[in-house]
Amino acid sequence: PKMIYLKDYQAPDYLIDETHLTFELYEDHTLVHAQLVMRRNPACGAGLPPLVLDGQQLELLNLALDDRELTAADYQLDDSHLTLQPTQERFVIDSSVRIHPESNTALEGLYKSSGMFCTQCEAEGFRKITYYLDRPDVMSKFTTTVSAEQHSYPVLLSNGNPIATGSEGDGRHWATWEDPFMKPAYLFALVAGDLWCVEDRFTTMSAREVTLRIYVEPENIDKVQHAMDSLKKSMKWDEEVYGREYDLDIFMIVAVNDFNMGAMENKGLNIFNSSCVLARAETATDAAHQRVEAVVAHEYFHNWSGNRVTCRDWFQLSLKEGFTVFRDSEFSADMNSRTVKRIEDVAYLRTHQFAEDAGPMAHPVRPDAYMEISNFYTLTIYEKGSEVLRMIHTLLGAETFRKGSDLYFARHDGQAVTCDDFVKAMEDASGVDLSQFKRWYTQAGTPRLEVSESYDAAANSYRLQFRQSCPATPGQAEKLPFVIPVELALLDAEGRELPLQLVGEDKPVGRSRVLQVTQAEQAFTFLNLEAKPLPSLLRGFSAPVKLSFPYSRDQLMFLMQHDSDGFNRWEAGQQLSVQVLQELIGQHQRGEALVLDQRLVTALRSVLENASLDQAMVAEMLSLPGEGYLTEISDVADVDAIHAAREFARSELASALFEPLWARYQANRELSRSTAYVAESAHFARRSLQNIALSYLMLTGKAEVLAACLEQFEVCDNMTERLAALAVLVNSSFEAEKNEALKSFAEHFKDNALVMDQWFSVQAASTLPGGLSRVQALMQHPAFTMKNPNKVRALIGAFAGQNLINFHAADGSGYRFLADQVISLNASNPQIASRQLGPLTRWRKYDASRQALMKAELERILASGELSSDVFEVVSKSLA
Ligand code: HT7
Ligand code: ZN
Numbered sequence: 001p002k003m004i005y006l007k008d009y010q011a012p013d014y015l016i017d018e019t020h021l022t023f024e025l026y027e028d029h030t031l032v033h034a035q036l037v038m039r040r041n042p043a044c045g046a047g048l049p050p051l052v053l054d055g056q057q058l059e060l061l062n063l064a065l066d067d068r069e070l071t072a073a074d075y076q077l078d079d080s081h082l083t084l085q086p087t088q089e090r091f092v093i094d095s096s097v098r099i100h101p102e103s104n105t106a107l108e109g110l111y112k113s114s115g116m117f118c119t120q121c122e123a124e125g126f127r128k129i130t131y132y133l134d135r136p137d138v139m140s141k142f143t144t145t146v147s148a149e150q151h152s153y154p155v156l157l158s159n160g161n162p163i164a165t166g167s168e169g170d171g172r173h174w175a176t177w178e179d180p181f182m183k184p185a186y187l188f189a190l191v192a193g194d195l196w197c198v199e200d201r202f203t204t205m206s207a208r209e210v211t212l213r214i215y216v217e218p219e220n221i222d223k224v225q226h227a228m229d230s231l232k233k234s235m236k237w238d239e240e241v242y243g244r245e246y247d248l249d250i251f252m253i254v255a256v257n258d259f260n261m262g263a264m265e266n267k268g269l270n271i272f273n274s275s276c277v278l279a280r281a282e283t284a285t286d287a288a289h290q291r292v293e294a295v296v297a298h299e300y301f302h303n304w305s306g307n308r309v310t311c312r313d314w315f316q317l318s319l320k321e322g323f324t325v326f327r328d329s330e331f332s333a334d335m336n337s338r339t340v341k342r343i344e345d346v347a348y349l350r351t352h353q354f355a356e357d358a359g360p361m362a363h364p365v366r367p368d369a370y371m372e373i374s375n376f377y378t379l380t381i382y383e384k385g386s387e388v389l390r391m392i393h394t395l396l397g398a399e400t401f402r403k404g405s406d407l408y409f410a411r412h413d414g415q416a417v418t419c420d421d422f423v424k425a426m427e428d429a430s431g432v433d434l435s436q437f438k439r440w441y442t443q444a445g446t447p448r449l450e451v452s453e454s455y456d457a458a459a460n461s462y463r464l465q466f467r468q469s470c471p472a473t474p475g476q477a478e479k480l481p482f483v484i485p486v487e488l489a490l491l492d493a494e495g496r497e498l499p500l501q502l503v504g505e506d507k508p509v510g511r512s513r514v515l516q517v518t519q520a521e522q523a524f525t526f527l528n529l530e531a532k533p534l535p536s537l538l539r540g541f542s543a544p545v546k547l548s549f550p551y552s553r554d555q556l557m558f559l560m561q562h563d564s565d566g567f568n569r570w571e572a573g574q575q576l577s578v579q580v581l582q583e584l585i586g587q588h589q590r591g592e593a594l595v596l597d598q599r600l601v602t603a604l605r606s607v608l609e610n611a612s613l614d615q616a617m618v619a620e621m622l623s624l625p626g627e628g629y630l631t632e633i634s635d636v637a638d639v640d641a642i643h644a645a646r647e648f649a650r651s652e653l654a655s656a657l658f659e660p661l662w663a664r665y666q667a668n669r670e671l672s673r674s675t676a677y678v679a680e681s682a683h684f685a686r687r688s689l690q691n692i693a694l695s696y697l698m699l700t701g702k703a704e705v706l707a708a709c710l711e712q713f714e715v716c717d718n719m720t721e722r723l724a725a726l727a728v729l730v731n732s733s734f735e736a737e738k739n740e741a742l743k744s745f746a747e748h749f750k751d752n753a754l755v756m757d758q759w760f761s762v763q764a765a766s767t768l769p770g771g772l773s774r775v776q777a778l779m780q781h782p783a784f785t786m787k788n789p790n791k792v793r794a795l796i797g798a799f800a801g802q803n804l805i806n807f808h809a810a811d812g813s814g815y816r817f818l819a820d821q822v823i824s825l826n827a828s829n830p831q832i833a834s835r836q837l838g839p840l841t842r843w844r845k846y847d848a849s850r851q852a853l854m855k856a857e858l859e860r861i862l863a864s865g866e867l868s869s870d871v872f873e874v875v876s877k878s879l880a
Contacts, residue, residue, distance in 0.1 A: 001371045001372065001869035001872055002371070003369050003371055004370055004371070004373075005368060005369045006313070006315040006366075006367070006369065007368070009313050011041060011043050011044055011137065012041055012135065012137060012138050013040070013041055013044055013049050013051070014038050014039065014040060014051055014086070014133065015038065015039055015040075015041050015138060015140075016036050016037065016038050016132070016138055016140040017037045017038070017039060017140060017141065018036070018037035018140060018141050018142075019034065019035075019036055019132075019141065019142045019143075019185075020034070020035040020036075020037075020142075020143050020144075021033070021035075021130070021142065021144045021145070021188075022034075022144075022145045022146075022147070023110075023145070023146045023147065024147050025101075025117055025146065025147065025148040025149075025153065025192055027102060028100075028102060029098050029099070029100055029102075030101050030110060030117075031061070031096060031097070031098055032096070032097050032098075032099060032110075032129055032130045033094070033095070033096045034093075034094070034096075034097075034132070035092060035094050036092065036093045036095075036132070036140075038051075038086075038090070038091055038092065038093060039089055039090045040086075040089045040090075048085070048086050048087070050083050050085055051083065051084055051085070051086050051093075052081050052082075052083045053081065053083075053084075053093075053131040053132055054080065054124070054126075054127035054131070054132055054133065054134040054135075055080065055082050055097075055127050055130070055131040056079065056080050056127050056128050057099065057128050058097040058098075058099060058128070058130065058131065059097055059098040059099070060077065060082070060095065060097055060131075061096040061097060061098055062094070062095065062096040063075060063082075063084075063093070063094070063095050063096075064094040064095075065084065065091060065092075065093060066088075066091050066092055067092070067094070080127075082095075082131045093131075095130060095131050097130055097131065099128065101117055104128075105787060105829055106828070106829050106830060106831065107258055107259065107789070107831070108120055108121075108124075108128060108260070108831065109121070109125045109126070109127075109128030109129050110129050110190065111258070113256040113257050113258035113259070114217065114256070114257045114258070115152070115193065115194070116153070116191065116192060116193025116195065116217075117148070117153070117190065117191065117192040117193065118189075118190070118191050118256050118271055119188065119189050119190050119191075119266075119271070120259070120260065120264060120271065121185060121186045121187070121189070121266070122186040122264060123186055123314055123317075123374060123377075124186075125186070126185035126188055127185075132185050133185075134185050134186075135313070136184040136186060136310055136312065136313065136314065136416050137311075137312045137313060138184060138185070139182040139183055139184050139310070139414070139416060140182060140183070140184075140185075141179065141181075141182055142158075142159060142160070142178075142179045142183065142188060143163075143176060143177065143178045143179075144159065144176065144177045144178075144179075144188075144190065145174055145175070145176040145177075146158060146174060146175055146177075146192055147172055147173065147174035148172060148173070148174075148192045149171055150167065150171055150172060150173040151171065152193075152194060153192040153193055153194065154194055154195075155191070155193055155194070155197075155215065156173070156174065156175040156191075156192050157175075157177070157190065157191040157192070157215070157252060157254065158175075158177035158188075158189060158190050158191075158269065159179040159183070159187070159188060159189055159266060159267045159269050160177050160178050160179030160180060160181070160248060160267065161177065161178055161179075161180070161248060161249055161250060161268075162175060162176070162177055162250075163176050163177065163178045164176040179248075179268065180248075181247065181248075181267060181307070181308070181414075182414055183267050183307065183310070184310055187265070187267045187307055187310075188266065189264070189266030189267075189269040189271055191215070191254045191269065191271065193215075193217075194217075194218070195216060195218075196215070196216060196217075196218045196221045197213040197215040197216070198213070198221065198228055199211065199213050200213075200228050200231075200232065202231075202246070202251075204235070204239065204245045205245055206245060208245075208246075210246050210249060210250065211251070212228065212231055212250075212252075213250065213251075213252045214227055214228055214231075214252070214254075214255070214277065215252065215253070215254040215255065216254075216255045216274070216277065216278065217257075220255065220274070220278050222280060223277075223278035223279060223280045223283065223284070224277065224278070225280075226279040226280065226284075226289055226292055226293070226679060227253065227277045227278075227279065227292050227296050230292060230293040230296040230297060231253070231296050231300060233293075233331075233335060234296060234297040234301065234331060237297070237331050237334065237335075238300070238301055238327075241330070241331075241334075241402075242304070242327070242402070243402075243406060244301075244304045244409070246303065247303070247308070248267075248268045250268060251268060251270075251300075252268060252269045252270070253270045253271075253296070253299075254270070254271050254272065255272050255273075255278060256271060256272070256273065256274060257273075257274050257753060257788065257790070258787065258788050258790075259271070259272070259273035259274075259790075260789050260829070260831045261273065261377065262276045262295050262298075263276050263295050263296075263298070263299045264299070265298075265299040265300075265302030265303070265306055265307060267303075267307050270299045270300070272295070272296075272299070273789075273790065274753075274754060275288070275291075275754050275757070275790055276291060276292055276295040276296070277292060277296075278292075278754060279292045281677035281679070281717060281719065282717065282718060282719060283719055283749070283752055283754065283755050284719055284754070285718075285719045285720045285723055285758070286679070286683075286684045286687055286688070286720045287720075288719075288754075289679045289684075290336065290684070293332065293335065294328050294329075294331075294332050295328075297327075297328045297332070298324055298325065298327075298328040301324050301327045301331070302320060304409060305320055305323045305324045305327060306321075306324060308409065308414065309408065309409060309412045309413060309414075309415060309417060310415075310416045310417075311416060311418075312416045312417055312418050313418075314370070314373045315366055315367055315368070315370075316366065316417070316418050316419050317373075317376060317377070317381050318365045318366060318381045318382075318385035318388075318441075319417065319418065319419045319421075319422055321377075321382045321385055322365060322382065322384070322385020322386050322388055322389055323385070323386075323389055323422070325382050325383060325385065325386035326385075326386040326389035326390055326393070329341065329345055329386060335681075336681040337614060337616050337617075337685070339567055339614075339617065340617065340620060340685075342540060342541065342567050343567060343620050344620075345383070347626075347629070348383065349379070349383050349384070349387065349544060350629060350632065351626060351628045351629040351632055352379050352383075352628070353379035353380060353383045353544075354446050354546070354632055355631075355842060356378060356379050356380055357380060357384070357444060357445055357446045357473070358445070358446065358471070359841055359842055359844070359878075360474060360841055360844075360877045360878045360879075360880065361375070361841060361874060361877055361878070362380070362444045362445060362473040362474055363376070363378070363380055363444050363473075363474075364380075364441060364443055364444045364476075365380060365381065365384055365388055365440060365441045366441040367381075368475075369475075371872070371873035372834075372868075372869040372870045372873045374830075374831045374834070374870055375834055375870055375873050375874060380444070384544055387543070387544040388440045388544075391437070391440070391485050391543055392404075392423075392426055392434070392437070394485045394487070394514055394542055395432065395437070395483075395485055395514070395516070396426065396430050400429060401426070403429040403430070404425050404426035404427075404429035404430060405425075406429070407425045407428060407429045408421070408422055408425035411425055412425075419441050420438075423437075423438055423441075434483075436481075436482075436518060437482075437483040439479075439481075439482050439483070440482060440483075443470065443476060443480070443482070444473040444474075444476055445470045445471050445472070445473040445476070445479065446471075446544065446545065446546055447468050447469065447470045447479075447482050447484065447543075447546070448469050448470070448471075448545065448546045448547075448548070449467070449468050449484060449486075449517065449538075449543075449546065449547045449548070450466070450467045450469075450547075450548050450549075451465065451466055451467075451537060451547065451548065451549045452464075452465045452549075452550070453465070453535065453549075455529075455532035457532075460528055460529050460530055461503075461525050461526065461527050461529065462490065462525070462529045462532065462533055463523055463525045463526075464523065464524050464525075464526075464535060465521070465522075465523045466484075466517045466521070466522050466523070466524075467521050468482065468484060468517060468519075468520055468521075469520070470482070474880070481518060481519055481520050482518075482543075483516055483518050484516070484517040484543045484545060485514050485515070485516055485517075485542050485543050486514065486515045486516075486517055486538055486542060486543065487512060487513065487514045487515075487538065487539040487540060487542040488515060488535055488536060488537050488539060489511055489512040489513075489535070489536045489539065489563075490526060490529065490533035490534070490535055490536070491533055491534045491535075491536055491559075491562065491563065492531065492533060493531065494562075495558070495561070495562025495563070495564075497511035497512060497536075497564060498511065498529060498533055499511055499528070500512075500513055500526060501526060501527045501528055502524055502525065502527070503524075503525045503526075503527060505527075508528075512536075512539060512564075512565070534555055534558065534559070535549065536559060536563045536564075536565055536568050537549055537568075538568075538571075539565040539567065539568050540565060540567045540568075541567060541571075551572075551575060553576055553579060553580075553597065553599050554599070556572045556573070556575050556576040556579075557572075557576060557599060557602070557603045558572075559571075559572035560572040560573045560576065560603055560607070560621070561606065566617060570617065570621055573603065573604075573621045576599070576600060576603060577600060577625055577649075578625055578630070578633065579597075580596065580597045580599075580649065581624065581630060581642075581645050581649060582630075583597065584596065584644075584645035584648060585630075585638060585642060587645075588638075588641040588644050589638060589641050594644070594645065594648045596648070596653075598656075600649070600653070601652070601653060601657065604621070604622060604653060604657060605656075605657055605660060607622065608622070608657060608660040608661065608664060609660055614685060615668070615682075615688070615689040616681070616684065616688055616689070618664075618689050619685070619688040619689040619691075619692045622692050622693075622696070623692060624646060624649060624650065627639075627642050627643060627804045627805075628802075628804065630642045630646065631804065631845060634845070636845065636846065636847060637845045637846055638847070639804055639805060639808040639846070639850075640805070642804075643767065643804065643805040647767075650696065651699045651700075653696060654696040654697060654699040654700050655699075655700055657696070658697070658702075661696050661697050662693075662697060662705075664690075664693050665690055665693040665694055665708070666708075668686050668687070668689055668690035668693070669712060671686055672686065672687060672690060672716065672721060673715070673716075676717065677717050677718040687718075687720050687721060687724075690721070691720070691721070691724035694708070694709060694724060694725065695727075695728050698728040698731075698732055701733075706732075706734055706737065709728060709729060710725070710729075710737060710741075712724075713725035713726060713729065719755070719758070722745075723758055723762065725741075726741055726742070726745055726762055727762045727765075729741050730742065730762050730763055730766045731767065731768060733768075742759070745759055746759055750783065753788075753790070754790070756783045757790050757793075760778055760781075760784065760791065760794040760795040760798070761795070761798040763775075764778070764796075764798035764799040764802070764803060765798045765802040765803050766803065767803055767804075767805050767806065769806075770806075771799065771803050771805075771806025771807070771809075771814075772799075772806055772809065772813050772817055775795060775796070775799045775817070776817070778795055779795065786821075786824065786828070787828065787829075789829065792821075792825065792832055792836065796818070796821050796836055797835075797836060799814075800814070800836065800838075800839040800840075801838070801839055807839060808846065810850070812850075812854075812856075812857070815840060815853050815854050815856075818837075818839065818840060818857070819840070819857035819860055821836060822834075822836055822837055822840075822861055822871065823860075823861055823864045823865075826861075826864075826867055826868050830868030830869070830871060831870055833868065833870065833871050834868070834870035834871045834873070834874050837861075837871065837874045837875065837878075840854050840857060840858055840878070841858075841877075843855055843858070843878070855879065858875050858879050861875050862875050862876065
């Protein structure tokens, strides 16, 4: 495989004005007829260069140019292109190909999932359906006819509006769909299957009626209402917050069981992993309900940020993904608790995206090169991309940002554009020069921001000194300073925010404000401060940086209690926990007895006893930083010490805080018992506190806690309580109870694949010794299959990604296991194979012995035979 560079971008030589597709679906093959109405791109030079169409794994049956049948002498064919010579500026290509969706295990292009036909074309799957200019800057008007056997495939769907249907008399029927909007091929979709749907309606802001349909397999029809409610909320929110209205007469979602990612925003016909659609109390946790809401919103929002305005090329992927993640995270914040949503997003970003940004696959939000685009659907493109948009929003303010987005959509509707075009619209609408800010798009790596303070009692002034730097990343040794928006406040001894007046200002400007750090070193001096204040820095995590400030533990405890910024109260608790855990890690490494700093106990006691705090905040504050985050912030991660320190701290906290934890648990459990399940934020909050309390309490091994846990497991109306009880039992040493619970759970839910995924995951993530053999045994379970990406993620992904102590077993058995799975998946599903590689790519984080073992497995994969471009790129970059 070769590298593709942004600098080599060239506009397409030809355009496709119309695309007319006919699919004949059969059990052992599919025929695809494509008529492409084409013309020379007027933006390119004169003459008629050869036309090079993309196509892979296609059996060409017929090819005609302007109704003239072509013979093999008229074109060249290799395994990824069909080249021919047009003779006029305007022409029509007709092709027929045979493809095999029934044996497509890569789940890219047209494939079968649980008996239905479906498609996944982003990024480059359309070329596995027909010969085409499969690039996002070639936009076309599509009509699609689908024909299939009627009994097995009563529902035939594609993009746009249905315009005709009919039957063929031989038990087959057909439907034609027309999409009035120009779109690139990656947004094409087709579905044929035996599906039921829930239908609803939405009246748009200009009073147009839209039909909403969610299609699922018949047995899942009772699990669709939450997704439908989420869709209607998303449509309303996008009208209110962004002025964006839906544009077709119908919007459809189809749930499929085998899907490589979460969902896909195909125009008018979103295709979803069933895990991101189906949700009801008995079978889906609160987290799953929130994920469904967020993913439905994300895909719906793409209708504007991605579909109406799309990407010029795949280097611009974050143009749609970063923006759309920002939009969906703001939506979720508005629907639920804003602070808790921010905490969850930041914890995820810091654990996973920061690790990616510090590893061998680090790349800018707008990369300059890639080998396999599927590998670039990354946390950097999505989550860091969203943070970049959030910073623009912070710098411009909500109102001006909205002017910028209005201008962007108006200026570029129907176009395929770049990240620069987006920033330009923001600049033009605001008058703000964002040229230095754009370094966030081009420089990889997580900036460090070191802050120091000095107070001048004689002058009543307080100076904050900022120093920014960014570590080298592959291909980028030196970095220039970023624009870092730092929201901050200064607190007095009672925790009140002080008026903020900088040198040069004649009066204070607010009590919480955004400073811009734009230089490698920069100081800000605040005036009229009668005593040395305590700074509350980077409020709301106003920039994706690693900030350090020499807070004492007492100061962190003070901020935990008094900071008026909810995010920073949590952040102070995390920093205090990190300090305490790092001390324990050091003690473990030196072979000393572990001693927990009692200040952490005191701090968490006051959180637990604070009845006025939002319960979800209490739950978040009780959650110690995860082993993944502790690994990320270590220079050399000591897996055993991290695990031992964290487990020690958890059990010490459980004993010391038994009474308040038990009181909180019982009060919340009582409410859960007496209230029917509701998927709303106050209820999520109550259950999350109940469940984290239970997880601490079970560490004490007390009989009354075990009894409560078993009772919760058995007597509840929802999966949130049941799965949490199961997870703590699985991590406990109550062998008989654990085995009984696992057995009864599996018996009860054996026919529900998504619930069984949860059952696999809680076992795969159990940190008790013997993790690998448990996982290997589970791979033989009848409900497990390597063909289903959700199962692979639930078992193999959870083991390698969450069960660090077992995955990093000193004998390398976890690494060997993962490499074996990657080698096997490489042949069947390269995208999933390459995504499972993540934990092995981080080998530089570990001690010399583990480094050698991990590298050896990467080398074994490299030598294992013919590798997909997906796996080859990740393995070769990791070893470079
Ligand atoms: N835009 C979608 C990306 C996607 C995808 C990419 C590669 C391989 C399979 C895929 N399925 C979906 C999803 C989204 O961000 O909305
Ligand atoms: Zn997306």
